[in-house]
Structure formats: structure tokens, C-alpha cells
Amino acid sequence: MSKSGINWYKYAAPVNFYPLAGKMLPWFTGLTIALFIAGLYLSFFVAPVDFQQGHSYRIIFIHVPAAWMGMFLYVLLAIYAGLGWAFNARLGSMMATAIAPTGAIFTFISLVTGSLWGKPAWGVYWVWDARMTSTLILMFLYIGFISLQSSIEDTRRADRAGAVLALVGVINVPIIYFSVQWWNTLHQGATIRIANKPTMAPTMLAAMLVLLAACWIYSIAVVLARVRCIIKERESEAPWLAESVASA
Amino acid sequence: MTSPSMFSMFRCLIWRDLLLAWRRRTDVLATMFFFIIVVSLFPLGIGPEPQLLRTIAPGVVWVAALLASMLALGRVFGNDYEDGTLEQLLLTPQPLYLVVLAKVLAQWLVSEVPLVAIAPLLGLQFGLSQNTLWVMTISLLLGTPVLSLIGSIGAALTLGLRAASVLVALLVLPLYIPVLIFGAGAIESSVAGNEAQPYLFLLGATLVLALAFAPWATSAALRISLE
Numbered sequence: 001m002s003k004s005g006i007n008w009y010k011y012a013a014p015v016n017f018y019p020l021a022g023k024m025l026p027w028f029t030g031l032t033i034a035l036f037i038a039g040l041y042l043s044f045f046v047a048p049v050d051f052q053q054g055h056s057y058r059i060i061f062i063h064v065p066a067a068w069m070g071m072f073l074y075v076l077l078a079i080y081a082g083l084g085w086a087f088n089a090r091l092g093s094m095m096a097t098a099i100a101p102t103g104a105i106f107t108f109i110s111l112v113t114g115s116l117w118g119k120p121a122w123g124v125y126w127v128w129d130a131r132m133t134s135t136l137i138l139m140f141l142y143i144g145f146i147s148l149q150s151s152i153e154d155t156r157r158a159d160r161a162g163a164v165l166a167l168v169g170v171i172n173v174p175i176i177y178f179s180v181q182w183w184n185t186l187h188q189g190a191t192i193r194i195a196n197k198p199t200m201a202p203t204m205l206a207a208m209l210v211l212l213a214a215c216w217i218y219s220i221a222v223v224l225a226r227v228r229c230i231i232k233e234r235e236s237e238a239p240w241l242a243e244s245v246a247s248a
Numbered sequence: 249m250t251s252p253s254m255f256s257m258f259r260c261l262i263w264r265d266l267l268l269a270w271r272r273r274t275d276v277l278a279t280m281f282f283f284i285i286v287v288s289l290f291p292l293g294i295g296p297e298p299q300l301l302r303t304i305a306p307g308v309v310w311v312a313a314l315l316a317s318m319l320a321l322g323r324v325f326g327n328d329y330e331d332g333t334l335e336q337l338l339l340t341p342q343p344l345y346l347v348v349l350a351k352v353l354a355q356w357l358v359s360e361v362p363l364v365a366i367a368p369l370l371g372l373q374f375g376l377s378q379n380t381l382w383v384m385t386i387s388l389l390l391g392t393p394v395l396s397l398i399g400s401i402g403a404a405l406t407l408g409l410r411a412a413s414v415l416v417a418l419l420v421l422p423l424y425i426p427v428l429i430f431g432a433g434a435i436e437s438s439v440a441g442n443e444a445q446p447y448l449f450l451l452g453a454t455l456v457l458a459l460a461f462a463p464w465a466t467s468a469a470l471r472i473s474l475e
Contacts, residue, residue, distance in 0.1 A: 133425070140422035147418055151409055160472040161405045165419060168401060168465055172422075 014091050014231045015240045021224040028221035035214035042207035056120045059113050060204075065212040067110035067135065069219055071173050073103030074138060077145070078170040081163035091227075093159030094234065096166065097149060098226040102219050104142035111135060134176040141169040155234060257342045258350045265354030268327070279320045280362040286312040287370045298375045305374035306384075306435030310428050313363055313388060317395040318417055320359035321403045324351055324396075325470070329407050338474055344467035352400045352463065360392035376439065383438040383448070390451040391431040397462035398423045404469035427454060 011017045043061035050057040077099040084092025114132065115125045126132065145165055152158035235241050252260070269276055290308045291301055328334040328351075337347050367388050368381045376384070402420035406412040434447035 133429075137422045137425055140418075144419045144422060147415060148405060151406075151411065151415055157472060157475070161469065164401070164405060164465060164469045164472065168423065 012089055012091055014094070014235055015238070017091055018228060018231050018241075018244070021228050025221060025224050025228075028217055028224065032214060032218040032221050035210060035217055039207060039211035039214045042203070042210055047204045047207045048201060053121060056117070059117045061207050061211050063110055063113040063117060064208055065215040066106045066113065068212060069215045070103055070107035070110055070135070070138060071176055073099050073106065073219060074142065074166075075170060075173055077103060078166040081159070081166045085160050085163035090159070090234070091231075093163065094227055094230045095223070096162060097159075098223045098230055099219075100142060100146050100149075101226070102222050104139065104146065106215070106219075107135060107139045107142060111139060131176060134172055137172055138176060141165075141172060145169075251341050254342050254346055257340065258346055261337075261347060261350035262354045262357075265351055266358065269323075269354070269358040275323060276358050276362070279316050279359050280366060282319060283312050283316040283363050284366060284370065286315060288373065291373065301374045302376060302439055305371065305376055306432040306439065308374075309367055309370060309384065309388075309435070310391075310432040313360075313367075313392065313431075314395065314421070314424050314428060316363060317360060317392060317399060318420060319413075320355065321399040321416055321420070322413060323359070324355045324400050324403045325407055326403070329474075334407075334470070335474055338470060344470065345463045348400065348404075348463040348466045348470070349459075352396050352466075355400075356393050356396040360396060364388045364392060376435075380435060380438040383444045384435050386448060387431045387434040387444070387451060390448065390455050391427050394427050394451075394455050394458045395424060397458040397466075398427075400466045401462055401469055404466045404473060407470075407473040427451070430454065 011020055039061070043058055047058070047061075049055060077096045080092045080099065081096035082092075083089060084094075084096060111132075114135075118127070119125050145162055148165055149158045149162045152161060232241060287308055290304060294300060294304065325334055328337065338344065340347065364385060368385055371381045371384050399416070399420050401423075402416045405419065406415050409415060430447050430450045434444040434451065437447060438444045
């Protein structure tokens with residue numbers, strides 16, 4: 001049987017992934033900037049004024065993408081950490097360590113923008129409803145993951161311990177997502193469903209999706225940059241690294 | 249010669265842990281006294297108004313139970329880790345799941361059951377009715393094993409680390425939050441005169457889930473920490 005095409009598994013080795021990430025990085029950075037400019041323009045100048053909330057609703061264009069990215073990045077972190085643990089693949093665990101700070105930042109942004117929006121829209125900065133509480137728990141889970149990994153000196157033990165913690169915590173993400181269906185809460189229900197027509201104005205939806213894409217590409221770019229730093233740290237004694245740093 | 253059965257290993261391990269805890273009674277009693285003191289501090293700080301005390305009682309009792317059970321977590325694996333017994337336990341032919349379950353059960357019997365026993369007396373301090381005291385006892389009886397089980401995951405992950413007790417708190421408290429919500433919610437609904445059953449059923453469900461999955465996660469974490 002002949003093997004044709006790209007051997008993807010070769011990129012599971014840090015030595016091969018490092019230059020690949022280096023080549024992908026400028027493209028993703030440029031795409032991030034373009035999408036952010038487009039998205040912010042759409043959200044500030046094209047999307048119409050809301051008849052109930054006026055201009056203050058525009059914070060949704062940051063709040064919702066940040067919340068989605070926070071949840072999605074946690075699942076991704078758990079998957080990478082699980083792969084790194086199951087297949088004993090260092091790069092998987094390095095990716096998980098690289099994703100954690102970005103996910104934590106997005107979750108923090110969603111909590112802060114949510115409470116800033118809550119004041120004009122609901123009258124309070126914080127209510128302990130199901131979605132807010134479970135997002136707060138997600139924030140704590142990120143912080144727990146980061147502090148567990150940073151307090152274990154042996155990197156392989158840190159990787160595996162983080163994997164156990166991430167996988168135990170991943171149950172929280174479906175709870176956040178379905179919390180507005182399962183409990184009667186102040187948070188509104190899901191406006192964007194895959195099957196039904198969305199109930200938002202098309203320009204608002206477009207602005208939100210463009211900013212979501214921007215946040216997603218930003219996450220990819222920043223995770224690639226961070227994982228390159230992590231590879232440099234961890235593989236600092238490898239000869240290939242010394243050569244590539246010397247030639248760079 | 250056949251190796252011992254799983255049941256005899258289980259019994260033997262529980263008996264050993266109970267015996268060791270008996271020889272260090274002060275550790276055990278310290279947890280219970282911590283619980284009593286924390287619960288008693290709140291009325292002193294907030295004021296003795298009866299309606300207010302009845303409102304805060306569910307949360308106060310449950311948060312104190314959470315903190316007390318977190319204090320007790322170091323003892324699940326800590327002592328055995330330090331003298332090398334834990335390494336030997338990892339080498340037994342019996343499943344590690346059962347070893348973990350036995351140790352967690354012994355720790356629950358020693359640290360949490362006194363809390364469950366003393367909680368109704370503390371509930372009297374807050375002026376709760378008899379029905380509410382009953383709900384409080386059942387919610388703690390269902391909830392404290394979950395706290396021990398989930399806490400054992402955190403304890404296994406942080407074995408031998410420097411700032412282990414603070415780190416365990418950071419790891420384990422987010423996972424405790426659902427138990428807190430259901431447990432305190434059960435007592436609250438009883439104080440308000442409603443049925444506490446939905447919350448108690450949810451607590452039972454979390455107990456079953458924790459019994460099924462937590463020892464498995466803990467044994468994975470033990471192998472990671474002890475390689």
C-alpha cells in the first residue's frame with residue numbers, strides 16, 4: 001500500500017511544528033487585524049440602533065464572542081491536554097498550556113462586559129443566575145489549571161495533572177451552555193440556533209459573526225505564538241533549537 | 249496462594265484508616281471544632297435577629313461544611329504518601345479504584361460524619377424548625393460524601409507540592425459549587441416552607457455521579473503524582 005499526501009503526524013513533534021507555526025503566524029495575525037477592523041466598523045457604524053436599548057446594546061458584539069471563545073477554548077484545552085496525556089505527546093500538553101491564558105482572558109472579558117451591560121439593561125451589575133455563576137466557575141477552573149501547572153516543577157507531571165483537572169472541569173461547559181434552557185434565569189435564551197432562523201436583525205448578526213471570527217483567528221494566532229515560546233522554553237537543550245535560533 | 253479478594257482488601261483498608269485516625273483523634277476533632285466555630289461566628293458578626301439568622305443559616309452551614317471538608321483533605325493521602333505506604337498501595341493487584349474508594353470512605357466516616365451529627369444542634373442555634381433540621385441533616389448526609397470524593401481528586405493532584413493546601417482549595421472549590429447550590433437550596437426551600445425534594449434528588453444524583461467517576465479520576469491523578 002503506498003502512502004501519498006502529507007504525513008500529518010510529523011507535525012506532532014515540536015521540532016517540526018515550530019517552523020510550521022512560525023510560517024502560519026503572520027497570516028493569522030494579518031487576518032485578525034482585518035477581521036477586527038471589519039467587525040468593529042460593522043458593529044459601530046452599520047448595525048442599527050436597538051429600539052429598546054439604544055446604543056448600549058453594542059457591547060453584545062464583544063460580550064457574546066468573548067463568552068463563546070471562553071467556553072470553546074476550554075473544551076479545546078481539555079481535548080489537547082487529553083491527547084497529550086493519552087498519547088504521551090508533549091506538543092498536545094504544550095498546546096493546552098498555551099491555550100489557558102487566552103481562554104481565561106476571554107472569560108474575564110465576558111464577565112466584565114456582561115456586568116457593564118447589565119447595569120443599563122437590567123439595573124444591576126451582577127445577579128447570581130445560572131449562566132453567570134457557571135461562567136464564574138469557568139473562570140475559576142482556568143485559574144486553577146494555570147496555578148496547578150505553574151506550581152508543579154516537573155513538566156511531565158504538570159502536563160498530566162493539568163490534563164486530569166481540565167477533563168474533570170469540562171463538564172461545566174455544557175452546563176453553561178444549557179443553563180438558560182434548564183433554569184428560569186434572567187439571561188435571555190439562545191438567539192442564534194443552528195436549525196431555526198435567527199431572531200436578530202441581519203446586520204447585527206453579521207457584525208457579531210465577523211467579530212466572532214476575529215476573536216477565533218486572534219486566538220489561533222496568539223496560541224501559535226505562545227506555543228512557540230513554550231517550545232523554546234522546554235526544548236531549550238535540543239540541538240535543533242540552538243541551530244534555528246542561531247540562523248534566525 | 250491466592251491473593252486477597254477485593255472485599256477483604258476494602259474492609260482491611262477501611263479498618264486500617266479508621267484505626268490510624270483513632271490514634272490521632274485530635275486531628276479529627278479539630279475539623280469538627282473548626283466547623284462549630286465558623287458556624288458560630290456568623291451570628292456574632294451579623295447580629296442575633298431571628299429572621300435574618302433563619303435566612304442565612306443554610307448558606308452558613310453549607311459553606312462551613314465545605315471549608316471544614318477542605319481542611320480535612322490533606323489527611324486522605326498525605327500521611328500515607330509521606331511514609332511510602334501509598335506507593336505500595338498503588339502496587340496492589342486489586343483495582344486502584346477500590347483502594348481510593350476505601351480511603352475516601354474512611355475519611356468521610358472520620359471527618360464528615362461528625363459534621364453531619366453536630367449540624368442539627370447548630371441549626372437550633374439559628375432557630376430552624378424541626379422539619380428544616382431534618383432536611384439539613386439529609387442534605388449534609390448526601391452532600392458530604394460528594395465533597396470527600398471530589399476533594400480526593402484535588403488531594404491526589406497536589407500530593408507533595410509546596411503550597412498544597414491553598415492550591416487544593418483553588419482547585420476543588422469551583423467543583424464544590426454545584427453541591428453547595430443544591431445543598432443550601434434544599435435547606436432554603438425548607439425554611440421558606442416549600443418542598444426540598446427536588447434539591448435532595450439532585451444531591452442524590454451528584455452523589456451517584458461522584459461515586460461512579462471521582463475515584464477513577466483520583467486513581468489517575470495518584471498514578472500521575474506518584475510516578
